[in-house]
Amino acid sequence: MNKNYYAILMAGGVGSRFWPVSTQDYPKQFHDMLGTGHTLIQKTFHRLSKLIPKENIFILTNERYNDLVLEQLPEVTKKQVVLEPAMRNTAPCILYASLKIQKENPNAVMLVAPSDHWIEDEQSFSNNVQQAFEFCSKNKALMTLGIQPTFPNTGYGYIEYDKASTKLVKPVNQFREKPDYETARSFIEQGNFLWNAGIFMWSVNTVIEAFKTSKPELFKLFETGIPAYNTELEDDFIKINYPKAENVSVDYAIMEKSDNVFVIVAEFDWNDLGTWGSLYDKLAKDSHNNAILNAKSLAENAEGNIIRTNKGKLVVIDGLNDYIIVDKDDVLLIYPKSKEQDIKQVQQRLKAKYGN
């Protein structure tokens, strides 16, 4: 295995559209959402470890999830868990982790990936990452994997690549934020638009140079910490300085501003598992298209539902179609799949009604 290969897994999100299973104390990436016996972060770590040495995989997360990470990934050492003392979006933590890795290994090429996505074909994923790593080892490239869109999804960002390119690695024209439906349709028609899955690859030197150019103040803030990184002084430096960092995404901070951005069209099937509906799409169904996790069920006159309970709970439903039914200890949610985006707000309305 190539010792220069590194990864940072983004594991600080909350996944509030998966309430009540995903909560601030126990977010989605730490749950076995697919009923496979493994949590999403375990699956992601395992997938990466086929190509990247385990000790080179860093987990970027919030302080409150430190114990969960160490518990679920026993092969990971404390120093691989990089804790953000404050929520500052993706750019600051990626820059910080990149500087740490650069100090450890200036020849590193690294991958940045979410910890909670679904990828079907692990071999194709490894192949694409390998291709990207090889390119990034030799070129000053900010690389991303783009997903071939299957429908005009308005929930994802898009990557527009150079239509003229016939190569595996294609120059990116621009990143496009979540479009409206008409725009998304035109993207699909044009053919050179891909979904942005938030998977990035680059050499540490190239990404740090990009920050230096596009976000000089952010770069300077974290540059002053270089003597401290990977030493006992690191914690104190980060606690004092991290909260000063600008709250900005890596897409906006460097990807949209650089002219050395490239994309490889992913050969694997991908799903961001962003909502109960997208999870439903990836689960096995019974003969009436009900996806049932953990429960024993009797579903009559009922189709297209996703049902998740604690192990072995008996669920009897009649006359319900396309519902999300989630039972978890002291919470029961029965919600139309068509309103899955509103689940995020349910918690606020509950707070307003019942207090904390």
Added chain:
Amino acid sequence: MNKNYYAILMAGGVGSRFWPVSTQDYPKQFHDMLGTGHTLIQKTFHRLSKLIPKENIFILTNERYNDLVLEQLPEVTKKQVVLEPAMRNTAPCILYASLKIQKENPNAVMLVAPSDHWIEDEQSFSNNVQQAFEFCSKNKALMTLGIQPTFPNTGYGYIEYDKASTKLVKPVNQFREKPDYETARSFIEQGNFLWNAGIFMWSVNTVIEAFKTSKPELFKLFETGIPAYNTELEDDFIKINYPKAENVSVDYAIMEKSDNVFVIVAEFDWNDLGTWGSLYDKLAKDSHNNAILNAKSLAENAEGNIIRTNKGKLVVIDGLNDYIIVDKDDVLLIYPKSKEQDIKQVQQRLKAKYGN
């Protein structure tokens, strides 16, 4: 309080239309179905004890509910719990209990009543029972309380009384079994039909005479036990002989065959709490007509539901109308109110699918 007043409470039923709350191990009458802090049998016992000495109230139930009765009614002694060793419908156990009471007090007048019904106005109930007791003390009457029907319910039996009678105590022409809708409508139009609530009153001598006349074999079977009743020999006699008794209802065994049957029109509001829907009718509702027991709820675009959970469970629903939502430890039921009668069969289908 009149020492000749007795009651037997029928508490052997299973209430399977209230699954999953009511089960064979823990039936409806032992649950706080109304959210009042008292179980149905506790409410019934309390209601009767205003008129009838507590030590004269007997509970007729199945052996397996003996402990539940003694636990929920601590004022009741062991000898007041009369156990059926086999399910033989209402006639055998009423005859058996009547012979026991007659042996204790040959001047007894007694009431027979279900333990799991709802009665709003307890004072009116007491008045009506008092009136019946007084009549039965002086007359050889088989008395019942009839409920003034409010709509052509096809789920109840009806009592037809003599239209010409202007007295409080009216002679009964006949009992009518559950009618079809057209028949029920004609009953309502005729005006002299009442719902049969299964509440009977008579002197022990009169009811025993009625059994002797209408069901001589049944009478003979239990007559041979008279020397044993209320002694140490009773248990053995009953264990051997009770299972030999004919399986027949008291309505069919004596009421429909006797010509000394009378009715008093009840002055109280009554509900048999036979289904989730009839329970719903008697519960307090929120501003969207949802009846919520024990749960904390957020119900949006949701009307006419009945929700029951363990204490304090949070229930979030959207887009559900007229549903029964019951969550109980390891079972969740989400079922249309309009199909409440089918809940009985759900358990059989579950058994077929999952075994016992």
